[in-house]
Amino acid sequence: xxxxxxxxxxxxxxxxxxxxxxxxxxxxxxxxxxxxxxxxxxxxxxxxxxxxxxxxxxxxxxxxxxxxxxxxxxxxxxxxxxxxxxxxxxxxxxxxxxxxxxxxxxxxxxxxxx
Amino acid sequence: xxxxxxxxxxxxxxxxxxxxxxxxxxxxxxxxxxxxxxxxxxxxxxxxxxxxxxxxxxxxxxxxxxxxxxxxxxxxxxxxxxxxxxxxxxxxxxxxxxxxxxxxxxxxxxxxxxxxxxxxxxxxxxxxxxxxxxxxxxxxxxxxxxxxxxxxxxxxxxxxxxxxxxxxxxxxxxxxxxxxxxxxxxxxxxxxxxxxxxxxxxxxxxxxxxxxxxxxxxxxxxxxxxxxxxxxxxxxxxxxxxxxxxxxxxxxxxxxxxxxxxxxxxxxxxxxxxxxxxxxxxxxxxxxxxxxxxxxxxxxxxxxxxxxxxxxxxxxxxxxxxxxxxxxxxxxxxxxxxxxxxxxxx
Numbered sequence: 207x208x209x210x211x212x213x214x215x216x217x218x219x220x221x222x223x224x225x226x227x228x229x230x231x232x233x234x235x236x237x238x239x240x241x242x243x244x245x246x247x248x249x250x251x252x253x254x255x256x257x258x259x260x261x262x263x264x265x266x267x268x269x270x271x272x273x274x275x276x277x278x279x280x281x282x283x284x285x286x287x288x289x290x291x292x293x294x295x296x297x298x299x300x301x302x303x304x305x306x307x308x309x310x311x312x313x314x315x316x317x318x319x320x
Numbered sequence: 321x322x323x324x325x326x327x328x329x330x331x332x333x334x335x336x337x338x339x340x341x342x343x344x345x346x347x348x349x350x351x352x353x354x355x356x357x358x359x360x361x362x363x364x365x366x367x368x369x370x371x372x373x374x375x376x377x378x379x380x381x382x383x384x385x386x387x388x389x390x391x392x393x394x395x396x397x398x399x400x401x402x403x404x405x406x407x408x409x410x411x412x413x414x415x416x417x418x419x420x421x422x423x424x425x426x427x428x429x430x431x432x433x434x435x436x437x438x439x440x441x442x443x444x445x446x447x448x449x450x451x452x453x454x455x456x457x458x459x460x461x462x463x464x465x466x467x468x469x470x471x472x473x474x475x476x477x478x479x480x481x482x483x484x485x486x487x488x489x490x491x492x493x494x495x496x497x498x499x500x501x502x503x504x505x506x507x508x509x510x511x512x513x514x515x516x517x518x519x520x521x522x523x524x525x526x527x528x529x530x531x532x533x534x535x536x537x538x539x540x541x542x543x544x545x546x547x548x549x550x551x552x553x554x555x556x557x558x559x560x561x562x563x564x565x566x567x568x569x570x571x572x573x574x575x576x577x578x579x580x581x582x583x584x585x586x587x588x589x590x591x592x593x594x595x596x597x598x599x600x601x602x603x604x605x606x607x608x609x610x611x612x613x614x615x616x617x618x619x620x621x622x623x624x625x626x627x628x629x630x631x632x633x634x635x636x637x638x639x640x641x642x643x644x645x646x647x648x649x650x651x652x653x654x655x656x657x658x659x660x661x662x663x664x665x666x
């Protein structure tokens with residue numbers, strides 16, 4: 207299995223686990239748009255299990271990632287028009303960046319599920 | 321006397337302008353069209369230079385920084401100053417394919433220019449430093465470059481009697497330390513700002529400032545040749561990192577951000593200010609001329625690795641178009657004021 211497929215499978219598992227853990231309390235999607243080499247907002251607050259859908263509405267590629275403990279991920283190079291959902295399963299703080307554009311930063315606060 | 325801090329609004333306008341510029345249709349520039357105004361905004365120069373709150377500009381700090389910058393005693397050998405590789409007479413570079421460091425060792429990468437680094441988002445070819453204060457000590461301490469262990473640097477500078485008063489004026493009560501050395505050098509480096517070039521006069525409305533060929537090159541730069549996707553704004557860089565398909569084994573930013581494919585062989589997008597005076601090109605000087613750099617991009621990169629930027633694709637430029645893009649880049653060279661080498665304290 208290629209690393210891309212493996213990554214997609216892991217992401218799908220994470221979503222399924224998050225949904226199961228929600229126990230009827232549906233996880234939410236929060237859309238963050240990349241445009242003009244910036245994120246559409248500087249900060250976002252989620253509940254554990256929610257997803258951020260990163261949408262590249264720019265004219266150039268982006269490569270969103272986080273190395274924050276508990277929220278490590280990388281969506282790989284994202285072409286204009288593509289979108290990538292990422293589950294934030296663990297409460298805490300995360301800094302999301304674009305590997306290509308160092309000025310792009312998004313601060314994510316993940317609160318515990320009720 | 322404080323210099324005003326650069327307005328964030330202006331930065332926002334630059335970003336907006338860049339977006340508009342890249343979205344503009346591939347048509348010849350109509351100087352009366354709204355697109356021209358969007359481009360004008362996106363390439364507008366900032367009103368003032370940014371200095372961080374914890375290291376605000378002062379004349380004393382700039383003077384101290386300039387003195388340290390030109391002082392070869394910051395190196396272990398006593399013969400390499402910051403200015404050795406960042407020579408103002410060579411547009412703040414050294415004109416070499418790759419830098420030369422301690423005991424004449426040839427380094428891995430080309431010495432980048434310091435032009436307009438006050439606005440840079442990440443420093444070094446691989447972006448491993450986020451501030452000039454952080455960056456300034458790197459080459460001093462590097463065994464391959466100035467080879468001066470920082471624990472030895474401070475007593476060496478303290479032993480130069482004339483420095484004491486310069487530090488006290490610049491950073492009263494803080495003394496001579498690695499922190500104040502770095503802050504002073506960073507302050508001086510922030511004052512290295514390009515003067516207006518023919519392009520600046522043209523984009524501001526002086527139609528005679530550049531040739532028709534160069535104006536055509538600018539239109540290509542923003543559209544078909546896609547240069548402005550990364551060489552954006554008045555500095556002609558958005559500080560982004562890409563594998564542009566240049567040959568070589570240097571993994572670039574992957575050494576800083578491990579595990580991200582797009583960062584393999586990726587290097588920082590350099591400014592194009594004074595670019596026709598700063599060859600050879602790329603991070604390792606492997607492209608000898610601006611014409612060969614344009615050829616690399618026209619091919620969509622010379623080496624097609626998995627990490628090749630998704631934004632690097634063949635351009636299909638004609639020979640005439642390639643010449644026009646180069647003609648445009650030559651309009652970015654400014655006649656900067658001469659720099660006075662300071663009298664060094666003894």
